[in-house]
Amino acid sequence: MPTGVQKELYVLRRRPAYEKFVDSSFRNIAISMASMVALILVAILIVVFWGSLESMGRYGWKFLVTSNWNPVDDEYGVLTAIYGTAITSFLSLLIAIPLGVGTAIFITESFIPRRAKNIIGVMIELLAAIPSVVLGLWAIFVMEPFLRPLLSSLYIYFGWIPFFSTQPMGPGMTPAILILVVMILPIITAISRDSLNQVPISLRQAAYGVGATRWSTIINVILPAAISGIAGGVLLALGRAMGETMAVTMIIGNSNNFSWSLLGPGNTIAAMLANQFGEADGTQVSSLYYAAFILMVITLAVNIVSQWMVKRLSLKY
Amino acid sequence: MTSQATSTSGALSSSLHYNPGLRRNRINRIFTILSGLFSFVAILPLILVLTYVIFKGATRLSISLFTMLPPPPGLDGGGIGNAILGTIIVTCIAGLIAIPIGVGGGIYLAEYAREGPFSRFIRFGTNVLSGVPSIITGVFVYDIIVSSRVILGSSYSAIAGGVALSILMLPTVIKTTDEGLKLVPDNLRKGALGVGASKFVTITHITLPMAFTPIATGVVLSVARAAGETAPLIFTALFSYFWPTGSDAFLNPIATLSVLIYNFSTQPYQVQNELAWAASFVLVVFILAMNILSRWIGHVTSK
Secondary structure, X not given: OOOHHHHHHHOOOOOOHHHHHHHHHHHHHHHHHHHHHHHHHHHHHHHHHHHHHHHHHHHOOHHHHOOOEEOOOOEEOOHHHHHHHHXXXXXXXXXXXXXXXXXXHHHHXXXXXXXXXXXXXXXXXXXXXXXXXXXXXXXXXXXXHHHHHHHHHHHHHHOOOHHHOOOOOOOOHHHHHHHHHHHHHHHHHHHHHHHHHOOOHHHHHHHHHOOOOHHHHHHHHHHHHHHHHHHHHHHHHHHHHHHOOHHHHHHHOOOOOOOOOOOOOOOOHHHHHHHHOOOOOOHHHHHHHHHHHHHHHXXXXXXXXXXXXXXXXXXXX | OHHHHHHHOHHHHHOOOOOOXXXXXXXXXXXXXHHHHHHHHHHHHHHHHHHHHHHHHHOOOOHHHHHOOOOOOOOOOOOOHHHHHXXXXXXXXXHHHHHHHHHHHHHHHHHHOOOOHHHHHHHHHHHHHHHOOHHHHHHHHHHHHHOOOOOOOOOOOHHHHHHHHHHHHHHHHHHHHHHHHHOOOHHHHHHHHHOOOOHHHHHHHHHHHHOHHHHHHHHHHHHHXXXXXXXXXXXXXXXXXXXXXXXXHHHOOXXXXXXXXXXXHOOOOHHHHHXXXXXXXXXXXXXXXXXXHHHHHHHHHHO
16 A cells, blocks of 8 residues: 555656647647748749749740740740750660669679679769769860760761761760760669669579579569669659759750750750859740749659659569 | 489480570570670769879869969969868858758658658658759749848858758758658657657657667768759859958858869860869869768768
8 A cells, every 4th residue: 555655756747838848849840840841842833933924924835846045036945955855864864774774783683792792882872972063074074075086977977867967066965965874874773773672582583493594584573573663763863864954064065056966066954044044134034934944844743753653663572 | 313314315414504505595694794794884984083083183182272262264373272161161051951950850750740641741742852953943042042132132142052052952861860760669769758758858869869870871971962062053152263251251152162163164274174173073082081971970880
């Protein structure tokens, strides 16, 4: 039986008011900080949309299909930059997918000792850490001069194809595509490696057990099992390639004249923004906002689809 | 065993030995070589870029590089001292904004949020925000801070640049905090709450210290990434040929390494181009050091 002294020990201590206050305000602070993310995201959309209203009202859909970018006459169309954005990101993906997935296979399957695999993995991660402005600098002074004779011979022998129809004179779309490959390769490799690593070992053992060779196992069993993650990574890389600014701005040539050629200078929406936004005024600013809005909507869509793919189509084993 | 098999069926036993001439084995070898080649091509750019940055940047390395101002076009000598200082200032401002908000948001997601539309929306928004092109962040901050002159009437400023970078850092900090806190075993939380600790004390004294390693790793990586970003800075922090001095240093345009590289790489002067390489060297060394630091944090504390 508890005596009076013991009873006092067990008496419930009420939390002091200040402790409750600290507790609840901490919670509220955390909630408001989490809300900042949503606030910023919505604010970005509103600001960019608001800025583009004037140009939207003036040009409407025509903005997307005309390539006339003329600050003197106040006429703006963004087709050149849309073409540039689309073709550079598409072609860079086309090159980066086999390279990235091939590398991911090479460092997840047991071709080479674990230590060597780790070294390659770390190097790919470090490649992702190199700032894009440094890659741009390298592209201007090292890669482009090195490539020019090669591209010149492309022009000489295949000049009749519209894609190779201009003389390479310096900055252009092809160097931009190649530097984009360097930038998105780490993303594709890292995500492919993660999804390949998640494929259960039993699938592999079963394939070997029925006599499949190593590569027929990889191609027929492991890659299909990991495809959703890889596809999500590819889409993520696509979003990055479309929004990538600095390296592309430095090497693409920033020409607003439409040309099919990949050897000549071109433009992307991001590069156009980087180049002109600081000095523009009047309708040009609004047109740049309009272009930014288009870029924003496309990258948002790509990102959302990629998230959905990674989540919904993930492994069912 | 083998002789028995040979005597019963020669064809079968010979197929039990590895025959390099078989079509499937040839294809196997071709694919192996191909994937090895792809890996080599994939790491080649890193090697080439690092080699050039080291050779072209390190030759320009001297004390004056860190202490002097960049020369006006056409003149010799000079350094990138103000840009180094500027990068440190702008990155610090970004960190001061992004780390508290990011850790706070991560705490909410991991410790408070129940499965519901709000927390789903925040997680989704975090992922989407990390995919927003960095140039758009620049446009956004230009609109709300630079052109509206909302901060004490200043237009281009170190603060505007820091805010732009903080928006880029925020998703990474939130995600690493969220994931780091989720790794903390639930027993610790229950134990703390069971002995009467409040939620606030549980988080600040138990779970946050436990999750220090992953959070610190993520923060260091996001700082490294922010230090190398250029696109959000070119029309927020702009550039300056002078030291950030005086009481209004943060309210004026400020030089940063990344914008210096961008500006100087397109100028037709050799001196400026060399300074761009030197700045790349400093920037790359800093970023690689941060990456190694984050690995070291993970390595040391995992023991």
